Amino acid sequence: MEEHHKPVLLSEVLQVLDPKPGESYLDLTAGYAGHASAILDVTRNYKESCLVDRDDYAVSILREKYSMSESVEILHMDFYDAALQLLQCGKTFDIILADFGVSSPQLDLAQRGFSFSQDGPLDMRMDRRQDFSAADIVNRYSERELVEIFEKYGEMSPGSSRKVAREIVLLRRKKKFETTSELAALVNREHRAQVFQAIRIVVNDELGLIEKTLPLIPKLLKLGGRVAIITFHSLEDRLVKDYFKQESSLGEESELKLINKKPITAEHLELVSNPRARSAKLRAACKS
Numbered sequence: 188m189e190e191h192h193k194p195v196l197l198s199e200v201l202q203v204l205d206p207k208p209g210e211s212y213l214d215l216t217a218g219y220a221g222h223a224s225a226i227l228d229v230t231r232n233y234k235e236s237c238l239v240d241r242d243d244y245a246v247s248i249l250r251e252k253y254s255m256s257e258s259v260e261i262l263h264m265d266f267y268d269a270a271l272q273l274l275q276c277g278k279t280f281d282i283i284l285a286d287f288g289v290s291s292p293q294l295d296l297a298q299r300g301f302s303f304s305q306d307g308p309l310d311m312r313m314d315r316r317q318d319f320s321a322a323d324i325v326n327r328y329s330e331r332e333l334v335e336i337f338e339k340y341g342e343m344s345p346g347s348s349r350k351v352a353r354e355i356v357l358l359r360r361k362k363k364f365e366t367t368s369e370l371a372a373l374v375n376r377e378h379r380a381q382v383f384q385a386i387r388i389v390v391n392d393e394l395g396l397i398e399k400t401l402p403l404i405p406k407l408l409k410l411g412g413r414v415a416i417i418t419f420h421s422l423e424d425r426l427v428k429d430y431f432k433q434e435s436s437l438g439e440e441s442e443l444k445l446i447n448k449k450p451i452t453a454e455h456l457e458l459v460s461n462p463r464a465r466s467a468k469l470r471a472a473c474k475s
């Protein structure tokens with residue numbers, strides 16, 4: 188099968204999760220099963236494993252890949268709802284992985300509207316069943332709301348945020364924004380990635396879902412179970428770092444023990460072959 192997405196920090200993930208034959212596995216962001224297939228190849232426990240993704244294209248590839256082993260559960264939903272559903276069914280796992288952020292197909296397919304360097308609709312929805320898209324933010328948010336999201340989620344300076352927000356509001360009075368190129372043309376090169384990141388985070392409620400899901404992870408882990416989380420920017424990493432720190436410092440009540448104190452980042456060799464790994468940080472913990 189053609190490779191859709193190169194998994195980041197794969198050998199490091201295998202090292203911290205240390206999968207063993209027979210163990211159960213939950214992948215909260217299964218994508219194109221890069222990590223999942225490496226882990227399932229070792230555990231071979233398909234029946235008690237579950238792959239989650241909210242992207243229909245990723246789910247179709249996962250279903251195609253695992254159609255021979257029908258017993259692996261594939262959930263097309265966001266990981267917060269999936270976590271709640273699994274808990275309600277009383278399921279727990281030996282290994283959990285979350286690899287946040289966008290997949291290569293989401294970025295590379297112009298029609299998904301994630302990329303500022305390709306012309307596509309202003310979309311950016313990971314889950315295309317949802318109505319709310321990037322166009323709603325760009326065309327409907329007030330100037331004040333735009334400034335706020337550029338500062339908060341794009342980590343832009345107040346001055347640059349105000350400038351971009353003002354220009355959007357002035358231009359959309361003449362014509363509503365429809366494409367990524369129209370938005371990219373308005374923002375200077377230096378701020379494009381930040382503006383697109385801010386909008387993407389809001390469209391997909393990325394930080395809100397991470398924040399709500401983290402406290403469910405210890406409940407989903409079996410005793411002795413391991414969780415690994417890969418983040419791609421400081422806002423995501425801060426949530427994971429703070430949560431792990433808080434959970435592991437509760438003394439006797441601590442459910443999670445850190446596997447690595449400092450985040451693991453990609454080696455030079457991986458950076459050369461996979462630029463997506465540049466900002467990746469891996470944190471891991473085990474349930475004791």
Ligand SMILES: C[S@@+](CC[C@H](N)C(=O)[O-])C[C@H]1O[C@@H](n2cnc3c(N)ncnc32)[C@H](O)[C@@H]1O
Nearest residue numbers: 194216218219220221222240241242265266286
């Ligand atoms: C970086 S990719 C994961 C790639 C995967 N580890 C692999 O090796 O193929 C992130 C995936 O997480 C999914 N995703 C992001 N946020 C999600 C959420 N809240 N719920 C479910 N899936 C999510 C995206 O649709 C995307 O497919």
